[in-house]
Amino acid sequence: MSYTTNKSKELFERAQLSIPGGVNSPVRAFKSVGGTPLFMKNAKGAYMYDADGNQYIDYINSWGPMILGHAYEPVVNAIRNKVADSTSYGAPTELEIEMAELIKSMAPNVDLVRMVSSGTEACMSALRLARGYTGRNKFIKFEGCYHGHADAFLVKAGSGVATFNIQTVPGVTTGVSQDTLTAPYNDIAAVEQLAAQHKGEIAAIIIEPVAGNMGCIPPVPGYMEALRAICDKEGIVLIFDEVMTGFRLAAGGAQERLGINADLITYGKVIGGGMPVGAFGGKKEIMQHIAPLGNVYQAGTLSGNPIAMIAGYTMLKALKDDPSIFTQLEEKTAYLHKGLDEALKMANTPYVINRLGSMISVHFSDKPVTNFKDAASADNALFNKYFHAMLNEGIYLPPSAYETWFISTALSTADIDRTVEVTAKFFKNN
Ligand code: PMP
Numbered sequence: 001m002s003y004t005t006n007k008s009k010e011l012f013e014r015a016q017l018s019i020p021g022g023v024n025s026p027v028r029a030f031k032s033v034g035g036t037p038l039f040m041k042n043a044k045g046a047y048m049y050d051a052d053g054n055q056y057i058d059y060i061n062s063w064g065p066m067i068l069g070h071a072y073e074p075v076v077n078a079i080r081n082k083v084a085d086s087t088s089y090g091a092p093t094e095l096e097i098e099m100a101e102l103i104k105s106m107a108p109n110v111d112l113v114r115m116v117s118s119g120t121e122a123c124m125s126a127l128r129l130a131r132g133y134t135g136r137n138k139f140i141k142f143e144g145c146y147h148g149h150a151d152a153f154l155v156k157a158g159s160g161v162a163t164f165n166i167q168t169v170p171g172v173t174t175g176v177s178q179d180t181l182t183a184p185y186n187d188i189a190a191v192e193q194l195a196a197q198h199k200g201e202i203a204a205i206i207i208e209p210v211a212g213n214m215g216c217i218p219p220v221p222g223y224m225e226a227l228r229a230i231c232d233k234e235g236i237v238l239i240f241d242e243v244m245t246g247f248r249l250a251a252g253g254a255q256e257r258l259g260i261n262a263d264l265i266t267y268g269k270v271i272g273g274g275m276p277v278g279a280f281g282g283k284k285e286i287m288q289h290i291a292p293l294g295n296v297y298q299a300g301t302l303s304g305n306p307i308a309m310i311a312g313y314t315m316l317k318a319l320k321d322d323p324s325i326f327t328q329l330e331e332k333t334a335y336l337h338k339g340l341d342e343a344l345k346m347a348n349t350p351y352v353i354n355r356l357g358s359m360i361s362v363h364f365s366d367k368p369v370t371n372f373k374d375a376a377s378a379d380n381a382l383f384n385k386y387f388h389a390m391l392n393e394g395i396y397l398p399p400s401a402y403e404t405w406f407i408s409t410a411l412s413t414a415d416i417d418r419t420v421e422v423t424a425k426f427f428k429n430n
Contacts, residue, residue: 003392007051011039026160033384033399038391043070045410048396056396057415059405063398064212064244065269067329067358068318069410075273078314079307088305096304099313103271103281106247106320108255109262113281114290115304119243119268120148122278123206125290125298126264127152130204130237132296133286139204140194140236142185144214144372144402147206147241147266155180158213158372163400185211185371186219188226195234204264205231206239209254212404214375215361216354224260231263237286243268243278244404247319249357250326257357273315275308325409329358332416333407336360339420347427349382358407361398362386375402382430389426395419 015022023029023037030037038050046069048058058070066072100113116122127139127150141147146159154161154169155177161169168177181198183190185207195202205227211217231238240262246253247270255262264282271277281287291297302308319325337355340362344351350366363369364386365378383401390397395418398405 003054005036005038005050005052008039009036011051012036027163027400030399032163033387035388045069046408046412046415054394056394057419059397061406061408062274063269064248064406065272065274066408067248067270068315069408074318075311075314078310082310083307085306087307088302090301093306095306095309095313099309102313102316102320103279106251106316107265108252109283110265110281111284112287113279114298116278116280116300117276117302118148119266119278120150122243122266122268122280123147123153123241124150126239126266126280127204127206128298129286129290129296130239130264133289134203134235134237136201136203138179138181138198138201139206140181140183140191140202141206143182144185144375145208145211146213151176152180156182158402162214162402184373185217186223187371188223191227191230195230202234202236204237204239206241208244209240209242209258210245210249210356210359212244212359214372214402215363215369216356216359216404217370217375218354218356219258220370224258228260237263239264239266241266244359246270247316251320251323271312271316272308273311275311277308277312328409329407332411333358333360335413336407336416336419339416340423343420343424344427346424349427359404360407361404363401386426390422393422395422
């Protein structure tokens, strides 16, 4: 393909004069993969178009929410129809009730749900609630999991923190981070040890039920059940961070898909259909401690924003009304999985493909990748080369091995075939 990115280069130069690193979220800068980030102009269905007019098959899908592809018409129309009424009231609306009722009808164990404006806010608020409810300070998170950029979570975090190899985040005080306990993902003995060591001190265990911020790492069989049992035994609140998995792995998210009940659940981008939204919800016994019912304070001027609500509502309703969407996602991703497997088998490179539902990623590793250490010991320099080879052929993968790929229903068999073909071509030449 004749391929120039001059306009993106120009925009990146200009952006850096006014925006830190030229981007509003670090991974977008392509800092670890190298090269110039592409500035996007528009997107439709499975394709994004950059400022130079190049087309890309999109495997990021806005990091998850575009389950039905970009510019999904019902969502676009719903926003268009709603926006003239006003973009914000700072007062309750009926639409917020409809949204909460819809979420409750799809997600298990959600008696009450509070809307916020990002996944970070959702996780931060759920943690505060768990602490307020239990009267305990410490919590356990897992190495390589990312729960947004609130201070307490920036310890051994995944996503950009891992991509940029930031060991300790300046600005996060030791006072805060000493209450963050960490364990390797998929290692139940490590959690048992922490629970014994800090008996009566642990408010919550927060986990990505299928990790997506160190590449895709599903839980090993029995792991989630064991975590649930520890939480029950020790009076610990189990928080499922379903910012990526919610309404993607099944209508009822990872809870439904894995058959595990969480106490609190956090949601993010998916429930905004691409608008800035998050939510946290759970059992009434815990949720009733949130203000104004209780004293655990949490608030937001733009929370329940009508434009975000109508976008999210329309998207979730589409997912609820057509269960075949989840079958389609499964089939498309399984087809991609099989194709990548066949292409990589021909290459002289060890690899691991991890997948659950429509979350998938490739690690260039000669052993199973079940935790962050495994992901970090893979050949991530090779991933970076692979990323650029794909990008040059119009296939947009996440710009880091520490991110999952997301599949949308808009992706066609031809798109997947092409992805596999380009993968095979790259590895034949390497
Ligand atoms: N939790 C998970 C699992 C995430 O993947 C993310 C973002 N990628 C967040 C929380 C934070 O969400 P946001 O970027 O909307 O603050």
